[in-house]
Amino acid sequence: MRSALAVGAGRLSHWGLHSVLHRSASQLPGRVALGIDPNLMGELAGKLRKGSIVVCGTNGKTTTNNVLASAIEAAGNTVLCNRAGANMAAGVTSALLPGRSADWAVMEADELSTVHILPNLKPKYLVLLNLFRDQLDRAGEIDHVQDTIVHALQSSPETTLLVCGDDPLSMGVARRAAQNGTKVLAFGVDEDLHLPADRVPEARFCQVCGAELDYDWRTYAQLGKFRCPNGDFARPGLDFAATGVKVDRTGVSFDVRGKGIDGTVRLHAGFGGVYMVYNLLAAFAAASLAGVTGEQFQRTLDGYHPENGRLQHFRVGGREVVLNLAKNPTGFNQNISLLLADERPKAAYFVINDDFNDGKDISWIWDVDFERLAAEHMRVICGGHRANDVQVRLKYAGIRADIAGSVGEALGRLGNTDLAEPLYVLTNYSALWPAKAELERMGERHD
Amino acid sequence: MTNAFAGTDGTTGTGRSLRIAHLYPELLNLYGDSGNILVLKKRMAWRGIEPRVLEVHVDDRPSFSNVDIAFIGGGSDREQKIVCDKLLAEQEELRSFVEDGGVLAAVCGGYQLLGHSYLMGDEKVEGLGLVDLYTDRGEPRIIGNIAVESRISPQPIVGYENHGGRTHLGDGVEPMGKVLYGHGNDGESGYEGCLYKNVVGTYVHGPLLPKNPGVADYLIARALERKYGSADLEPLDDAEELAANKVMFDRLMAGEVEE
Numbered sequence A: 001m002r003s004a005l006a007v008g009a010g011r012l013s014h015w016g017l018h019s020v021l022h023r024s025a026s027q028l029p030g031r032v033a034l035g036i037d038p039n040l041m042g043e044l045a046g047k048l049r050k051g052s053i054v055v056c057g058t059n060g061k062t063t064t065n066n067v068l069a070s071a072i073e074a075a076g077n078t079v080l081c082n083r084a085g086a087n088m089a090a091g092v093t094s095a096l097l098p099g100r101s102a103d104w105a106v107m108e109a110d111e112l113s114t115v116h117i118l119p120n121l122k123p124k125y126l127v128l129l130n131l132f133r134d135q136l137d138r139a140g141e142i143d144h145v146q147d148t149i150v151h152a153l154q155s156s157p158e159t160t161l162l163v164c165g166d167d168p169l170s171m172g173v174a175r176r177a178a179q180n181g182t183k184v185l186a187f188g189v190d191e192d193l194h195l196p197a198d199r200v201p202e203a204r205f206c207q208v209c210g211a212e213l214d215y216d217w218r219t220y221a222q223l224g225k226f227r228c229p230n231g232d233f234a235r236p237g238l239d240f241a242a243t244g245v246k247v248d249r250t251g252v253s254f255d256v257r258g259k260g261i262d263g264t265v266r267l268h269a270g271f272g273g274v275y276m277v278y279n280l281l282a283a284f285a286a287a288s289l290a291g292v293t294g295e296q297f298q299r300t301l302d303g304y305h306p307e308n309g310r311l312q313h314f315r316v317g318g319r320e321v322v323l324n325l326a327k328n329p330t331g332f333n334q335n336i337s338l339l340l341a342d343e344r345p346k347a348a349y350f351v352i353n354d355d356f357n358d359g360k361d362i363s364w365i366w367d368v369d370f371e372r373l374a375a376e377h378m379r380v381i382c383g384g385h386r387a388n389d390v391q392v393r394l395k396y397a398g399i400r401a402d403i404a405g406s407v408g409e410a411l412g413r414l415g416n417t418d419l420a421e422p423l424y425v426l427t428n429y430s431a432l433w434p435a436k437a438e439l440e441r442m443g444e445r446h447d
Numbered sequence B: 001m002t003n004a005f006a007g008t009d010g011t012t013g014t015g016r017s018l019r020i021a022h023l024y025p026e027l028l029n030l031y032g033d034s035g036n037i038l039v040l041k042k043r044m045a046w047r048g049i050e051p052r053v054l055e056v057h058v059d060d061r062p063s064f065s066n067v068d069i070a071f072i073g074g075g076s077d078r079e080q081k082i083v084c085d086k087l088l089a090e091q092e093e094l095r096s097f098v099e100d101g102g103v104l105a106a107v108c109g110g111y112q113l114l115g116h117s118y119l120m121g122d123e124k125v126e127g128l129g130l131v132d133l134y135t136d137r138g139e140p141r142i143i144g145n146i147a148v149e150s151r152i153s154p155q156p157i158v159g160y161e162n163h164g165g166r167t168h169l170g171d172g173v174e175p176m177g178k179v180l181y182g183h184g185n186d187g188e189s190g191y192e193g194c195l196y197k198n199v200v201g202t203y204v205h206g207p208l209l210p211k212n213p214g215v216a217d218y219l220i221a222r223a224l225e226r227k228y229g230s231a232d233l234e235p236l237d238d239a240e241e242l243a244a245n246k247v248m249f250d251r252l253m254a255g256e257v258e259e
């Protein structure tokens, strides 16, 4: 009785918000419902005919989750999904509310929220994409994030962990979860991509004994084929492996072999860099576990447009503007790789805010390899609340940058430089929406 | 400092040079501390002082006899403990470096290591005992922006603090400065950091040096003075650094940054 009432109240507020207030209803109805019955998420999970999949990880979870949900849908299922990215317990509950039943729920989860989501939702699979340093002041240290995911898995023993085998930090979680009895499947890149090494972050140490890891190759950040010299920790055998990887300005393509996949499937997407290979590999691995074929998955990719401002292309006054989110060193370094892979002369506008959702401590900008841009002799402009900090960072990277308060102003600074030169706009979280709104107002989107 | 400095005495050639030892960068780089080293390096190079940076890794046996500036950053508890165990073996060498006027900058976890003890969880861990201070714990964790008035910087020192520890200075130990915004050593005394001989210990990161060029130059000047007997530093054009410092300080003092 109590939970029927709770569902009613949640639906009512969903309806009320959509119809009356015209604002995002993604977070609030879940809060209303949870306020009445904290077990509601578990009860709502009962209406899923085939089960649920939860996607977490520092970078790439929204894209991975949304591609995965679309692919499962494309295979003829009904899917509930928190597409708007409200990824804490309330947002997940809210996304479970619509309709009497569904085949699957595919939910993005904030890493620290897994401990509230897993014991209630009891998903078939938890996808762990990667762990990087992010929003330190809010999320605490990486150790704490790892402990939380381990505890979350402990609370849902039937959940299989689908984990990036190339990431020592994620494998640190997998190792401990496996000791507690969790079933683990690993995905990764099974060849040397011969990429120029980016800055090695702090995480290249054995999760068991602390020794510096040896690598046969690294793909990016701390990801790669690693092994502890003391023999107690190594990249596992891969259940889903990508080979034949190609990455350039036009997108990514690669072969996947793995568990339950017939032969080799070649996938290609018109967006992303190396990090996208991992996101799509993870999405395809999870999708195929849910019965999606390679052909259905590729069709999903063909129709997929990155949402939420992630790598969107606009045309403003004849100039191409590329907008992307870059909220931590690894994400930023990957974006710099993407920008350097564009052989045209170009300019960049970096926008960094320090709102609550961004993390108020932006010391991570000193871990971004801006030095790689110094040789490009490109025009760089800074924006956001912390424009001055970015300007200082760039000065010490050997780049003289000026400051602009908006994308429009940044475009104005380019003056009459050749319109064939694109402007790359990289922003952190809270700066993304204003930049996107401005671009939509000034120009038009094209993909 | 096993090999990299071997056979280089830094006084050959015409110009001045300083040797910077970055201690355990792979373990203690939680808060963009590589930025501190970069700033020291550039500000020396811009003045024709040759910077020689050596990273000291976990398996190295550090020697401080030919170091001018040593830097210790902050890490997670686990990493901080590894570093402390390593450095305890070099305690005497470090002590003579400090007593001889060697420049040592220690931030966050590195700052706590300077004292007699600190707490890891509930476990009391022996520190290096280089400066008369100790660290215990308090609730809540102190997290947020901070501004400090200090004699080692012409501008307020601006940055970010993030620590569960409460650091208490011994009677004779001078704090780095007075808290203008934020919490500082223990959240109560109104003081931040410590100054002892040429040691600077502080919770201020952000990282510490880029927006506080006065502190960077203080460290460089003390090292030059010790090595060459004169602390003459050519002024640099710090327009960007000082603008970043001022913008943040003004935002904090105007209450424009939410806690």
Ligand SMILES: [Zn+2]
Pocket: A206, A207, A208, A209, A210, A211, A228, A229, A230, A231, A232, A233
């Ligand atoms: Zn090991």
